[in-house]
Amino acid sequence: MSSSRAVSSNLNFERPLVTVDVVIFTVVDEQLCVLLVRRPEGDGEPFPGRWALPGGFVNVHQDASLQACAERKLREKTGVVAPYLEQLGSWGDARRDPRGWSATHAYFALIAQPAISTGSGAVTEWVACDQALRRRLAFDHHSLLDAAVERLRGKVEYTSLPAFLLPEPFTLPQLQRIYEVVLGRPLDKSAFRKRMLDADFLVETGTLAREHGRPAAGYRLRDREQATLFPRTFKAAE
Amino acid sequence: MSSSRAVSSNLNFERPLVTVDVVIFTVVDEQLCVLLVRRPEGDGEPFPGRWALPGGFVNVHQDASLQACAERKLREKTGVVAPYLEQLGSWGDARRDPRGWSATHAYFALIAQPAISTGSGAVTEWVACDQALRRRLAFDHHSLLDAAVERLRGKVEYTSLPAFLLPEPFTLPQLQRIYEVVLGRPLDKSAFRKRMLDADFLVETGTLAREHGRPAAGYRLRDREQATLFPRTFKAAE
DNA sequence: ACAATAGTGTCTGTAAGACAGTATTGG
DNA sequence: CCAATACTGTCTTACAGACACTATTGT
Numbered sequence: 140m141s142s143s144r145a146v147s148s149n150l151n152f153e154r155p156l157v158t159v160d161v162v163i164f165t166v167v168d169e170q171l172c173v174l175l176v177r178r179p180e181g182d183g184e185p186f187p188g189r190w191a192l193p194g195g196f197v198n199v200h201q202d203a204s205l206q207a208c209a210e211r212k213l214r215e216k217t218g219v220v221a222p223y224l225e226q227l228g229s230w231g232d233a234r235r236d237p238r239g240w241s242a243t244h245a246y247f248a249l250i251a252q253p254a255i256s257t258g259s260g261a262v263t264e265w266v267a268c269d270q271a272l273r274r275r276l277a278f279d280h281h282s283l284l285d286a287a288v289e290r291l292r293g294k295v296e297y298t299s300l301p302a303f304l305l306p307e308p309f310t311l312p313q314l315q316r317i318y319e320v321v322l323g324r325p326l327d328k329s330a331f332r333k334r335m336l337d338a339d340f341l342v343e344t345g346t347l348a349r350e351h352g353r354p355a356a357g358y359r360l361r362d363r364e365q366a367t368l369f370p371r372t373f374k375a376a377e
Numbered sequence: 378m379s380s381s382r383a384v385s386s387n388l389n390f391e392r393p394l395v396t397v398d399v400v401i402f403t404v405v406d407e408q409l410c411v412l413l414v415r416r417p418e419g420d421g422e423p424f425p426g427r428w429a430l431p432g433g434f435v436n437v438h439q440d441a442s443l444q445a446c447a448e449r450k451l452r453e454k455t456g457v458v459a460p461y462l463e464q465l466g467s468w469g470d471a472r473r474d475p476r477g478w479s480a481t482h483a484y485f486a487l488i489a490q491p492a493i494s495t496g497s498g499a500v501t502e503w504v505a506c507d508q509a510l511r512r513r514l515a516f517d518h519h520s521l522l523d524a525a526v527e528r529l530r531g532k533v534e535y536t537s538l539p540a541f542l543l544p545e546p547f548t549l550p551q552l553q554r555i556y557e558v559v560l561g562r563p564l565d566k567s568a569f570r571k572r573m574l575d576a577d578f579l580v581e582t583g584t585l586a587r588e589h590g591r592p593a594a595g596y597r598l599r600d601r602e603q604a605t606l607f608p609r610t611f612k613a614a615e
Numbered sequence: 616a617c618a619a620t621a622g623t624g625t626c627t628g629t630a631a632g633a634c635a636g637t638a639t640t641g642g
Numbered sequence: 643c644c645a646a647t648a649c650t651g652t653c654t655t656a657c658a659g660a661c662a663c664t665a666t667t668g669t
Contacts, residue, residue, distance in 0.1 A: 199478040204470035232442035240437040352647025353639040590620025591666040
């Protein structure tokens with residue numbers, strides 16, 4: 140397609156740089172964490188040594204689509220193949236990258252556990268979200284991360300999204316903990332259980348023993364492709 | 378910024394084409410409509426003569442940002458300056474444009490009325506959404522339009538978005554009609570009014586006379602920058 | 616007075632939150 | 643038996659929906 144066909148209309152104008160960045164969330168020690176990578180120190184590199192979200196240029200010969208590009212970045216950094224992956228939005232202007240007018244396509248991913256923290260050569264680190272937002276990140280990655288956290292927090296109020304942060308099978312008390320971690324407030328056990336089970340997005344898979352106390356029922360997601368919407372938010376807006 | 382500074386890192390790879398498309402909604406005759414433009418017939422133009430969403434290449438010298446670019450497209454086609462404008466998402470892959478790997482940033486706008494239907498030279502038309510989705514549109518614009526309609530329909534269930542489709546001041550019965558048009562089902566008057574007034578996003582501006590019957594109270598939006606979220610959807614999910 | 620439209624009051628059903636209760640495991 | 647955790651039942655409250663009612667205009 141992009142090879143030989145002569146096109147008479149004028150395409151000889153300057154094109155922006157096109158990148159994809161991925162905000163990868165997981166939960167470690169009951170804390171919502173995001174994956175950061177260190178920018179290289181090479182000559183001419185923007186923001187050398189700064190922490191940044193994993194990402195990079197779209198390779199028009201390697202990447203079939205933006206989504207495929209995001210999946211590639213995620214795979215390269217974490218080894219995870221089939222995560223929950225959702226487009227977050229795009230950020231593009233003349234000044235966000237010193238190398239020129241650039242537009243980045245941001246995705247956000249929810250994965251179960253840092254399967255491999257160090258994949259390729261780059262230095263990567265899981266950082267608690269609140270802490271990551273206090274660091275001086277490269278480019279406008281503070282904005283991207285902020286938007287991602289806000290979107291996640293918002294959606295947690297009325298979707299099953301947090302279930303994608305847990306390895307399967309999981310128990311309802313575990314899931315409730317995740318909700319509470321992301322929302323930053325406690326939830327009522329009875330209401331939580333009724334809500335999850337009524338939404339009918341979980342499949343029971345047997346009983347899971349824990350260290351102490353009564354074993355809990357194990358569950359997995361009926362559909363790992365998309366989240367379920369609840370008819371209401373958790374607490375009425377005020 | 379993009380001028381003279383020598384950068385040693387290698388930027389000599391092929392860059393995708395970067396465009397912005399805008400899905401512009403309005404309501405005409407109690408129908409949700411979208412603005413379409415006819416593709417030019419020139420030699421080498423993709424999809425000559427087909428209907429498409431208004432949009433075009435990002436001009437790195439003219440557009441300060443993607444959002445500014447979308448506002449420019451909207452202004453050029455409709456003359457509208459300050460609409461509700463929200464990013465919809467991005468579509469990018471190797472095949473959507475025959476001229477090469479391209480990525481488009483889609484926005485969706487809600488405006489009050491086709492102030493000027495014909496701005497620049499291009500042929501433009503307001504088309505009812507359902508009908509537009511049955512036409513064969515250029516590029517992957519069917520997908521973009523479909524996503525925009527779905528997003529709008531979805532958000533109408535729990536946000537004040539439809540208010541941006543009306544010229545101010547408007548009345549509650551008018552607003553309810555818009556909700557019903559977009560949702561495609563009738564709503565209860567009492568419940569609707571309670572919900573709108575409780576959400577506290579409207580400001581009363583006096584009384585508006587109509588052709589027949591009792592005059593209605595006029596309202597305008599307290600904040601034209603963003604929509605208000607309701608705590609529940611209109612009808613419980615089933 | 617009547618048509619037409621705007622706006623209100625009242626009842627009911629549903630579901631979330633609060634919270635106390637019961638159930639099942641290991642030591 | 644006790645600690646610890648999982649799960650359930652019951653009561654209350656909030657609010658959306660249904661629907662009948664009242665209010666205000668023009669003719």
